[in-house]
Amino acid sequence: MDVTETAGMRDTVYGRQGELLDLLIDYLRQPSVSATGEGFPAATQRAMRELELAGLRAEVWETAGRPCVFGRADGPPGAPTVLIYGHYDVQPVGPSDLWRTTPFEPVIDAGRIWARGSGDNKGQHYAHLQAVRLLREARGGLPVTVKIILDGEEEVGSPNLEELVSRQRDALAADVVIYSDGPVDNSGQWCVKHGVRGVLGIGLHVRYADRAVHSGNFGNVVPNPAWTLVRALASMRDDDGKVLIDGFYDDVVPLGEADREALRGLPPDDSTLADFGVAEMDPAYGDLSFQERLAALPTLTINGLHSGDPQRTIIPHEARARIDIRLVDGQRPEAVLERVRAHLARHAPDVVMTQEMGVPPARTPIDNPFTPRIARAMAAVTGQPPLLVPAMGGTLPVYVWNQVLGVPALGIPFANVDENNHGPNENLEVSRYLDGIAISMAVLSELAGTVAR
Amino acid sequence: MDVTETAGMRDTVYGRQGELLDLLIDYLRQPSVSATGEGFPAATQRAMRELELAGLRAEVWETAGRPCVFGRADGPPGAPTVLIYGHYDVQPVGPSDLWRTTPFEPVIDAGRIWARGSGDNKGQHYAHLQAVRLLREARGGLPVTVKIILDGEEEVGSPNLEELVSRQRDALAADVVIYSDGPVDNSGQWCVKHGVRGVLGIGLHVRYADRAVHSGNFGNVVPNPAWTLVRALASMRDDDGKVLIDGFYDDVVPLGEADREALRGLPPDDSTLADFGVAEMDPAYGDLSFQERLAALPTLTINGLHSGDPQRTIIPHEARARIDIRLVDGQRPEAVLERVRAHLARHAPDVVMTQEMGVPPARTPIDNPFTPRIARAMAAVTGQPPLLVPAMGGTLPVYVWNQVLGVPALGIPFANVDENNHGPNENLEVSRYLDGIAISMAVLSELAGTVAR
Numbered sequence: 037m038d039v040t041e042t043a044g045m046r047d048t049v050y051g052r053q054g055e056l057l058d059l060l061i062d063y064l065r066q067p068s069v070s071a072t073g074e075g076f077p078a079a080t081q082r083a084m085r086e087l088e089l090a091g092l093r094a095e096v097w098e099t100a101g102r103p104c105v106f107g108r109a110d111g112p113p114g115a116p117t118v119l120i121y122g123h124y125d126v127q128p129v130g131p132s133d134l135w136r137t138t139p140f141e142p143v144i145d146a147g148r149i150w151a152r153g154s155g156d157n158k159g160q161h162y163a164h165l166q167a168v169r170l171l172r173e174a175r176g177g178l179p180v181t182v183k184i185i186l187d188g189e190e191e192v193g194s195p196n197l198e199e200l201v202s203r204q205r206d207a208l209a210a211d212v213v214i215y216s217d218g219p220v221d222n223s224g225q226w227c228v229k230h231g232v233r234g235v236l237g238i239g240l241h242v243r244y245a246d247r248a249v250h251s252g253n254f255g256n257v258v259p260n261p262a263w264t265l266v267r268a269l270a271s272m273r274d275d276d277g278k279v280l281i282d283g284f285y286d287d288v289v290p291l292g293e294a295d296r297e298a299l300r301g302l303p304p305d306d307s308t309l310a311d312f313g314v315a316e317m318d319p320a321y322g323d324l325s326f327q328e329r330l331a332a333l334p335t336l337t338i339n340g341l342h343s344g345d346p347q348r349t350i351i352p353h354e355a356r357a358r359i360d361i362r363l364v365d366g367q368r369p370e371a372v373l374e375r376v377r378a379h380l381a382r383h384a385p386d387v388v389m390t391q392e393m394g395v396p397p398a399r400t401p402i403d404n405p406f407t408p409r410i411a412r413a414m415a416a417v418t419g420q421p422p423l424l425v426p427a428m429g430g431t432l433p434v435y436v437w438n439q440v441l442g443v444p445a446l447g448i449p450f451a452n453v454d455e456n457n458h459g460p461n462e463n464l465e466v467s468r469y470l471d472g473i474a475i476s477m478a479v480l481s482e483l484a485g486t487v488a489r
Numbered sequence: 490m491d492v493t494e495t496a497g498m499r500d501t502v503y504g505r506q507g508e509l510l511d512l513l514i515d516y517l518r519q520p521s522v523s524a525t526g527e528g529f530p531a532a533t534q535r536a537m538r539e540l541e542l543a544g545l546r547a548e549v550w551e552t553a554g555r556p557c558v559f560g561r562a563d564g565p566p567g568a569p570t571v572l573i574y575g576h577y578d579v580q581p582v583g584p585s586d587l588w589r590t591t592p593f594e595p596v597i598d599a600g601r602i603w604a605r606g607s608g609d610n611k612g613q614h615y616a617h618l619q620a621v622r623l624l625r626e627a628r629g630g631l632p633v634t635v636k637i638i639l640d641g642e643e644e645v646g647s648p649n650l651e652e653l654v655s656r657q658r659d660a661l662a663a664d665v666v667i668y669s670d671g672p673v674d675n676s677g678q679w680c681v682k683h684g685v686r687g688v689l690g691i692g693l694h695v696r697y698a699d700r701a702v703h704s705g706n707f708g709n710v711v712p713n714p715a716w717t718l719v720r721a722l723a724s725m726r727d728d729d730g731k732v733l734i735d736g737f738y739d740d741v742v743p744l745g746e747a748d749r750e751a752l753r754g755l756p757p758d759d760s761t762l763a764d765f766g767v768a769e770m771d772p773a774y775g776d777l778s779f780q781e782r783l784a785a786l787p788t789l790t791i792n793g794l795h796s797g798d799p800q801r802t803i804i805p806h807e808a809r810a811r812i813d814i815r816l817v818d819g820q821r822p823e824a825v826l827e828r829v830r831a832h833l834a835r836h837a838p839d840v841v842m843t844q845e846m847g848v849p850p851a852r853t854p855i856d857n858p859f860t861p862r863i864a865r866a867m868a869a870v871t872g873q874p875p876l877l878v879p880a881m882g883g884t885l886p887v888y889v890w891n892q893v894l895g896v897p898a899l900g901i902p903f904a905n906v907d908e909n910n911h912g913p914n915e916n917l918e919v920s921r922y923l924d925g926i927a928i929s930m931a932v933l934s935e936l937a938g939t940v941a942r
Contacts, residue, residue, distance in 0.1 A: 233705060235802065246766035252686060252883030255788035255815050256730070257779055258762065259771035262791035263726065270723030273716065277709070309711065312806070313699035318712040326710055335708035337804055338715035340797035346811040349688065350792055353765070358799040362708045430705030 041481075042416035046474040048170060053470055057144065060162050060469065064142040064151040070102050070125035070189045080105060083124040083186050090165040091172050092184060097204065099196035102188030106207065109168060110181045116486045117181040119210035119443065122161025122217070123190035126153035127458045134460035147466050148452075154464040155455030160216040161186060163450055163469055167476030179484035183210055193393065194433045201436045211486065212406045213437040213445035214479065216472065218430070219453045221423050223303055226414055226475075228407055229447035230295070231331070231399030231427030232434050234363035236372055237339075237392035240265060243354035244386075251349045261355040261386075262343040268384030269357060272336060272376075277320030279336045281379045289366035291332050294403040295426040302327050302423060330429035335362040358392070362429065369394030398434035399427050400444040405486060410446060413478035417471060422448075448475065494934075495869035499927040501623060506923055510602070513615050513922065514595040517604040523555050523578035523642045533558060536577040536639050543618040544625050545637060550657065552649035555641030559660065562621060563634045569939050570634040572663035572896070575614025575670070576643035579606035580911045587913035600919050601905075607917040608908030613669040614639060616903055616922055620929030632937035636663055646846065647886045654889045664939065665859045666890040666898035667932070669925065671883070672906045674876050676756055679867055679928075681860055682900035683748070684784070684852030684880030685887050687816035689825055690792075690845035693718060696807040697839075704802045714808040714839075715796040721837030722810060725789060725829075730773030732789045734832040742819035744785050747856035748879040755780045755876055783882035788815040811845070815882065822847030851887035852880055853897040858939060863899060866931035870924060875901075901928065 049056065066082045067075030080096055084105045087094035092107030102125060111117075129139040129152055137143045142151035149159065161184070168182055185208065187194055201208060221227045242261035249258050273279055291299070302325075309317065321329055337360050344352030361372060373391055380387050402424055415421040428447075437445035450472030451457070452465045502509065519535045520528030533549055537558045540547035545560030555578060564570075582592040582605055590596045595604035602612065614637070621635055638661065640647055654661060674680040695714035702711050726732055744752070755778075762770065774782055790813050797805030814825060826844055833840050855877055868874040881900075890898035903925030904910070905918045 233708075235705065237802065239799070244767055249765055250883065251788065251790045251792060251813050252688065252815055253783075253881075255686075255790050255882055256774055256777075256782035256786050257770050257882075258765065258767050259773070260791060262794050263722075266719050266722045266791065266794070267726075267728070269716075269719045275720070312702055312711065314697055314711050317710050320712070321709055324709075329709035330706075333709050335704065337704045337708050337802075338713060338719065338797065339704060339801060339803055340799035340805065341715050341719070341794050341808065342796075342799060344791065344793035344811075346692070346793035346795060346809060348792060349690065349790075349813050351790055352793065355794065356799060358797075360704050360802050362705055428706075429708055429710075430703065 042413070042478045045477045046417055048174065049470050049474045053466070056166055056470065056473065057149070057466065059166070060149065060159060061142040063162055064149070064153055064158055065140055067140050068125050068153065069128050070192045071128050076102060079124060080188060086162070086165055087184060090169045092168065092182070097200060099200050101196045104188055104200060105186045107184045108182070109178055111178045111484070115180045115484055116211040117183060117209065118480060118483055119183045119185065119208060119213045120161070120164045121185055121187070121213055121215040121437070122164070123157045123187035125188050125191050126156065126158070127191050130460055136461055144466065148463040149466060149469065150461060150463045152462050154462050155451040156457035156462065157190070157217050159464040159469050160450045160472065163472030164216065164476045166473045167480065170473065171477050171480060179481045182480065183208065197433055198436050198440055201440045205441065208441055210443050212483065213441070213443050215432070215434070215445065215447050216450050217432060217447065218449045219451045219455055220449050221425070222308055222453055224453060225423050226418050227423035227425050227449070228410055229425045229428050229449065230402050231365060232397060232432045233330070233427065233429055234367065234369060234395050234397035234435065235431040236361040236363060236369045236394045238359050238361070238373070238376060239390040239392055240268065240357040240359065241354065241388045241390070242386050245353040248344065248350040248353050251351050254351055258351050260351050262352050264384060264386050265343065265355040265357055268380060268387045269338065271383040272379065275320070277318065279334070281375050283375050284334070284372065287366040287368065287371060288334065288364055291426060292401055292403065295401065298402045298424045298426050299325065299327050299331060302425065327425070331427035332364065334364050334367060337362070362431065363397045364427070365397050365399035367397060369396055395431050395433055396435040396439060398438040398445060400438060400446060402426055404444050406444060406446060406483065409482040409486060410448065410479050413482040414448070414475055417474045417478050448479070450475070495866070495931045498930045499870055501627065502923050502927045506919070509619055509923065509926065510597065510919065512619070513602065513612060516615055517595040517602070517606055517611055518593055520593050521578050521606070522581050523645045524581050529555060532577060533641060539615070539618055540637060543622045545621065545635070550653060552653050554649045557641055557653060558639045560637045561635070562631055564631040564937070568633045568937055569664040570636060570662065571933060571936055572636045572638065572661060572666045573614070573617045574638055574640070574666055574668040574890070575617070576610045576640035578641050578644050579609065579611070580644050583913055589914055597919065601916040602919060602922065603914060603916045605915050607915055608904035609910035609915065610643070610670050612917040612922050613903045613925065616925035617669065617929045619926045620933065623926065624930050624933060632934045635933065636661065650886055651889050651893055654893045658894060661894055663896050665936065666894070666896050668885070668887070668898065668900050669903050670885060670900065671902045672904045672908055673902050674878070675761055675906055677906060678876050679871050680876035680878050680902070681863055682878045682881050682902065683855050684818060685850060685885045686783070686880065686882055687820065687822060687848050687850035687888065688884040689814040689816060689822045689847045691812050691814070691826070691829060692843040692845055693721065693810040693812065694807065694841045694843070695839050698806040701797065701803040701806050704804050707804055711804050713804050715805050717837060717839050718796065718808040718810055721833060721840045722791065724836040725832065728773070730771065732787070734828050736828045737787070737825065740819040740821065740824060741787065741817055744879060745854055745856065748854065751855045751877045751879050752778065752780050752784060755878065780878070784880035785817065787817050787820060815884065816850045817880070818850050818852035820850060822849055848884050848886060849888040849892060851891040851898065853891060853899060855879055857897050859897060859899060859936065862935040862939060863901065863932050866935040867901065867928055870927045870931050901932070903928070
């Protein structure tokens with residue numbers, strides 16, 4: 037495939053934009069709120085039908101929760117297999133008075149499609165589906181074997197995805213996994229994301245009495261759970277932000293040289309801090325750049341802290357904290373959880389710990405064989421090379437591909453930065469949707485040149 | 490005065506209990522809620538009239554807030570002067586559905602007077618007023634000069650009392666101050682209280698951003714105010730409960746030998762801990778007894794701790810704590826506040842501190858010349874010597890007597906332990922009220938033997 041051919045793809049897509057938008061708008065009309073069940077089971081059937089309309093052989097894969105749908109369309113014999121992951125469920129609508137439109141009645145206005153699910157994630161995976169359809173129409177067949185899996189419960193943490201991927205390992209076998217979720221780089225530039233941090237959520241609870249007591253009548257007598265919690269937390273982290281839990285960093289796989297070089301090449305990305313009224317980055321981490329702080333380091337964050345009453349002279353009867361730990365490549369949630377447990381047993385035995393969630397991290401080295409081809413395809417469509425991001429700070433269930441299926445996984449997000457996913461007025465820029473279709477067509481074509489397993 | 494005479498006083502009081510109860514019940518019908526103004530200004534006039542009915546020359550002393558009333562009745566030339574402090578204002582009624590009776594319609598039932606203000610403090614200072622009246626009737630005059638001041642805003646922290654006492658220093662001049670507030674010892678035994686702890690309330694606040702941000706997308710980048718607050722608090726106190734603020738203990742006046750001996754003589758008083766579900770006293774203070782922890786040591790208590798959201802994976806944008814410090818003899822709120830300020834400036838400069846309240850501590854040495862006479866009078870009425878308590882854990886504005894007026898101040902509480910002051914179903918045992926009158930008669934008679942200034 038040469039540049040002329042890629043430019044032709046983009047022209048084709050933009051030439052058919054009326055049809056491509058109508059199809060997406062109709063797909064967005066179908067509610068699919070995994071948290072509440074709104075729109076199910078119709079949403080599953082609708083997702084399967086969309087796979088079929090794109091020319092894939094589709095089936096519903098039941099799980100203990102909401103089903104996934106899976107589709108497959110073969111390329112030429114010996115061609116590599118590309119597995120595309122997306123999710124057809126959406127977040128709840130939230131307070132409807134904050135929306136300027138009706139969430140499941142999509143509207144195109146100011147160059148954007150306004151609807152729940154437009155950015156997260158229907159508009160993004162639908163771009164891949166339309167890319168498959170257009171490629172078949174244009175070439176009479178696909179350059180690679182395409183498999184598409186659409187998750188039905190990503191917005192509730194994909195609790196059954198790992199089990200499903202283990203069970204359907206053969207059906208899912210692929211050379212590379214592509215997912216398009218979340219926004220492009222904060223600068224607005226297209227990018228390829230190579231990893232995500234994992235997350236481990238932990239609740240901490242200390243309780244000494246049935247009820248709060250008078251701080252004068254019982255001060256120094258009745259033990260104070262707020263002090264115990266404060267001392268437990270303080271024992272976990274030093275002034276330089278270093279986590280003091282024994283063995284916390286032991287399993288961290290350092291970034292490779294190519295990843296470090298890519299990090300150094302990224303533009304500074306602290307402009308958004310001013311939007312929050314934050315003057316400077318956390319001084320605990322010294323000179324580390326914005327992206328290094330996200331890609332190279334795990335976190336230990338206090339999400340919430342609650343005890344007593346700020347208006348009353350009492351000794352509280354209980355104290356609670358919620359912390360989350362963002363994990364980087366090599367760290368396993370279970371192992372880190374055990375280290376936190378051991379730390380508390382030694383330093384703060386009165387603190388009761390509860391695990392709230394755990395998702396492993398995932399990272400594909402930036403010097404893998406697929407990234408250069410994907411980057412070339414994207415550059416051909418968009419006119420400039422995408423940013424190569426070693427890892428992002430947030431968490432997605434990418435580990436099921438890297439670790440369970442054992443396949444490199446790469447993220448090529450299509451959504452605009454202000455897609456308002458999870459909030460009111462979710463939207464997707466029309467041009468991002470159309471460019472996403474052209475990018476997917478170019479990427480699938482370019483990946484034909486890689487060697488299958 | 491001999492024991493026969495004292496026993497005669499008790500008989501007189503019990504013989505006239507119908508009349509003494511009717512008078513109190515009528516007094517309790519007058520609402521006097523300083524926090525809301527309910528019952529004012531009538532409540533002030535009513536309190537003054539009660540002083541007059543007891544035979545005192547009474548006047549209203551205006552303040553910047555609710556007025557005090559003051560009365561005086563002279564004893565023989567050269568007799569010592571006893572100043573009695575009480576308060577005629579009461580707490581708000583609170584949720585009326587929790588009351589079994591109507592708060593300002595007093596009811597006698599099960600040996601108790603049920604009404605707002607019965608224990609705190611009308612029933613207690615009214616016992617002194619009736620003692621003055623009965624003593625005059627029985628003896629044709631008073632054995633000592635009696636001055637009574639009734640505060641109109643004790644329940645809102647007596648914000649104008651210090652200024653008033655300074656201004657009325659001459660009118661208030663006395664040899665000893667007696668106050669009857671709060672309950673008798675937790676064991677139910679009568680007691681003489683020699684001190685109270687002071688209190689200093691401080692708010693702590695850290696804020697870095699306008700709003701909470703995603704803990705994955707910004708973890709290690711946006712500073713976390715909860716960590717700053719936790720580390721600031723942890724820097725203030727070690728594992729043994731010792732406060733690490735420079736100079737915190739410098740001004741503490743240690744208990745004298747007589748006070749220590751009195752402390753050792755007190756019964757163990759940790760039985761109430763089981764009521765709160767607390768298994769053992771705070772281990773940070775080792776072998777110290779319940780009373781030593783209250784009388785000899787200042788506290789540093791976290792009253793409340795709030796930051797973020799325990800349900801969300803966020804970095805909070807602000808964190809707040811409220812602490813109170815209970816001060817012991819010698820410590821001044823302003824000086825301790827400055828030491829906290831200096832500590833934060835050195836260890837946690839991002840923490841903004843606000844002072845919320847400050848009341849100095851007060852202590853009268855247990856080996857003062859009045860306690861033995863008071864104790865002898867009480868023993869004659871009740872049949873056993875009172876407990877001598879060097880200091881209680883809570884806070885009352887006793888410093889205005891010890892420090893502003895410069896007179897020893899002694900507490901002889903009359904209320905039962907379960908008086909439910911500040912709560913619903915406030916009550917005073919009839920026998921405590923009647924014994925209180927007899928005790929006051931005996932105490933005033935005994936104090937005639939002390940030497941005036």
